[in-house]
Amino acid sequence: MRAFARLLFGRRARLRWIHLILGGALAMPYVFVGAVVVGPLSDGTAVFTSIGLQLASFGIGLPLAAVTSLFPLTRPLESAAVRWLCGVGADRLADGPARGRTAKGRTALWFTLHLGFGGLVAGMSLAVPPFAAVLIVMPLVAGPGDSRLGPWEVFDHTWAWALAPVAGVAFLLTLAGCAAGAGALLARWAPALLGPTPEDRLAAAEARAADLAVRNRLARELHDSVGHALSAVTLQASAARRVLDSDPEFVREALFAIEDTTRRTVGELDAVLGVLRDGDAPGTAPAPTLAADLDGLLRRTRAGGLTVTATIGAPLEALPPVLSREAYRIVQEGLTNAVRHAGEGVTVTLRVEVRDGHLEITVENPLTAPSGTRPGGGHGLPGIGSRTHLLGGTTHAGPTRDTWRLHVRLPVGAPP
Incomplete structure (x- = not known):
C-alpha cells in the first residue's frame, strides 16, 4: 500500500505532475490560436463552453506547437526541464540545440507529446478536484432527492448518495494515476527523443x-x-x-x-x-x-x-x-x-x-x-x-x- 501511494503521490510523481502542468501551460497559446480557427465554424456555439470544440482547438494547436519547436532553444530548455523534474540523468540527454533533420524531428515529436499529455492532465487537474470534492462532502450537506442537487437525478437513490464520497476518492485516484502514468511515459521516451543523436555524439x-x-x-x-x-x-x-x-x-x-x-x-x-x-x-x-x-x-x-x-x-x-x-x-x-x-x-x-x-x-x-x-x-x-x-x-x-x-x-x- 505504501509503495502504491509513493507511486501516485511520491516526490518523483509530484515533480512529473508539475512537468505535465507546465506542458499544459505552454499549450494554452496554441489552444487559443486553434479556438480562433474553430470559432467561425462553431455555428454560434461558444468555443470554451463546448468540450468538443475545445478538443478541436487543442487538436489544431498541437501541429502549430510542433512547428514552433524548431527554434534552437527548444531542446536545451526541454532537456533541462526533464532533467530536473522527470528524474532523467543528464548523460542521457542532449545539451545543445537540435541540429540535423533527425534531431529536429525528434524534438518536435517530444514537444508535441509534452504539450499534448500536459494539456490533458492540466485540464483534468483543473476539473476533477472540485468535482471530487463536491462528491466527497455531498452526504454532509444534502440528502437523497435534495432539490439542491439540480439535474443529478442519480442521487435521488440512497445507494448513489451513500457512494458519492467513494466516487470522489476514485476520481482523485484516477487523476493521480493518469498523471503518474503520463509522467512515467514521458520520462521513458525522453532519452530517445531528447537524447544525443549520432551527429551530436560525433560533434x-x-x-x-x-x-x-x-x-x-x-x-x-x-x-x-x-x-x-x-x-x-x-x-x-x-x-x-x-x-x-x-x-x-x-x-x-x-x-x-x-x-x-x-x-x-x-x-x-x-x-x-x-x-x-x-x-x-x-x-x-x-x-x-x-x-x-x-x-x-x-x-x-x-x-x-x-x-x-x-x-x-x-x-x-x-x-x-x-x-x-x-x-x-x-x-x-x-x-x-x-x-x-x-x-x-x-x-x-x-x-x-x-x-x-x-x-x-x-x-x-x-x-x-x-x-x-x-x-x-x-x-x-x-x-x-x-x-x-x-x-x-x-x-x-x-x-x-x-x-x-x-x-x-x-x-x-x-x-x-
Whole structure:
C-alpha cells in the first residue's frame, strides 16, 4: 500500500505532475490560436463552453506547437526541464540545440507529446478536484432527492448518495494515476527523443578531440620551455658553485645566464597561462622562433659549461613562422636532453640545414653515464615526435656506436 501511494503521490510523481502542468501551460497559446480557427465554424456555439470544440482547438494547436519547436532553444530548455523534474540523468540527454533533420524531428515529436499529455492532465487537474470534492462532502450537506442537487437525478437513490464520497476518492485516484502514468511515459521516451543523436555524439567527440589537442600542445610548450629552463639553470648553478672561489668571472656569466633564462621562461609561461585562462594571449610575449632566438638559446646553454658546436647551413629568416617556431622547440628539447643526460664537459654538435626541400636538425652528444635523472621525465622524445608528425616530418633518435643522435627532417613547405 505504501509503495502504491509513493507511486501516485511520491516526490518523483509530484515533480512529473508539475512537468505535465507546465506542458499544459505552454499549450494554452496554441489552444487559443486553434479556438480562433474553430470559432467561425462553431455555428454560434461558444468555443470554451463546448468540450468538443475545445478538443478541436487543442487538436489544431498541437501541429502549430510542433512547428514552433524548431527554434534552437527548444531542446536545451526541454532537456533541462526533464532533467530536473522527470528524474532523467543528464548523460542521457542532449545539451545543445537540435541540429540535423533527425534531431529536429525528434524534438518536435517530444514537444508535441509534452504539450499534448500536459494539456490533458492540466485540464483534468483543473476539473476533477472540485468535482471530487463536491462528491466527497455531498452526504454532509444534502440528502437523497435534495432539490439542491439540480439535474443529478442519480442521487435521488440512497445507494448513489451513500457512494458519492467513494466516487470522489476514485476520481482523485484516477487523476493521480493518469498523471503518474503520463509522467512515467514521458520520462521513458525522453532519452530517445531528447537524447544525443549520432551527429551530436560525433560533434561532442570532435570537441573533445580538439580540447585534447589544445591540452597536449600546451603540455608540450610547458615541458619544452620550463623543462629546458630548469635543466639549464640547474647546470649553470652547479657549475657556478664549483668555481665560485676560483673563477668569479665565470660565476658572473652563469648568474647572468640564469637571470636571462628565468626571465624568458616567465614570459613564455605567462603566454601559455594566458591561453589556459582566456583561450587567447593578447599582449603576451610571442613564441620563440629559430630565426630570432637560436643564438640566445645557444648562449644560455653554453653558460652552463656545455660545449655546443653549431653549424647553421640554412637561411633561418626564410623559414615559415610555424616551422621556425616548432623547429626552435625541437632544438631546445634536443639540447635539454644533452644537458640532462650527457653531463658537463662534453661537446654537443648541432647542425641545422636545408636539403632537398626539408629542414634537417641533428643533435649529437657522446654516450656517457647520466649526470642525474629527473623523476617523472621521459616526455621529451615523444613531444619531439608529436611536433614532427604534425608537420609531416620524420624523427630518428637513438645510439650510434658511442654517440647519441637525434635527427629530425621537416618539410619546408606548408604543413599538411
